Amino acid sequence: MAFGPPTARTIRWSSWEGLEDGLEHVDIRPEGSGTVAAGVIVGAEESACYGLTYRLVMDEAWRIHEARLEATTGPSLHLQSDGQGSWRADGQPRPDLHGCIDIDIQATPLTNTLPIRRLNLDKGQSAIVRVAYIWVPSLSVEAQEQRYTALDPGAQYRFESLESGFRADLPVDGDGFVMNYPRLFRRLS
Template structure:
């Protein structure tokens, strides 16, 4: 079990993550106390992945508020990367997404970094389930990751927004430095 903490660069928030990587699955649980657009919030999330770091379930709960519970399955009838909500209703707008991105945490960068295993100079465009916390809006977006070097530097690009950042990760793909947004606490 690996445990990691991050703080928001502006000092307004803190996150604690417990990462349990087993041979057959990866489970991440986290608690966040943060601030976004001057609104303080508390949230918990749980992400379940298969052994290849492909997300199979995402659950996000806002303290005192909304909850999101999504499951991804690869069907036998060509329903690749099909998502459903907690009641089993299909979420067609999320089809094709493997990874998730929760706005309030740097952890979700780890998912595509571990899954894609990019080589230095390699860039990949992916489609992800994006969850904006605390608004709890869910939509599919396109992002890109580029491995800048073998020392754990990556360029993250939000292709829908034009946002770009160079992030540094450790040997486990966990963010150490996300300029302007998050920093790891030793």
């Protein structure tokens, strides 16, 4: 299932428990030959409330080239990648992230779209990806391995964290954006 070119759109998710526990608003738009996503999240992690803004710049294959994140609690993070697995964080080389093509921001289902679109998996096909995982609200980053499996290409994918053993079946829309993320996020109309 090949996804079509991105179109400008706005997506909102709430936390699984409801708006009082978290809300995300993201604007996605084509820019040059790639895509830019700019969002804001209001949430809580282990009773600590936070706000987070982010801006992601992806190429035509949905590989991250730049990510800027800023938490209202103070931390900020600027990641840059060559799209081939070499990274810099706040201007400094990050060899521990070598081989990561995607990022996964803990507080949003948006970043699941990157490998889903990029991998273009056929039914039953799986792929293990190495991601730069960003913890929120600290904005610390570490490499992790995840697996994606196409259950119904273009409609549903299984996500598995090989670090924690967590897994979830993710329904997506026709552009590969997560609709609902069981126990974590719900798409708002």
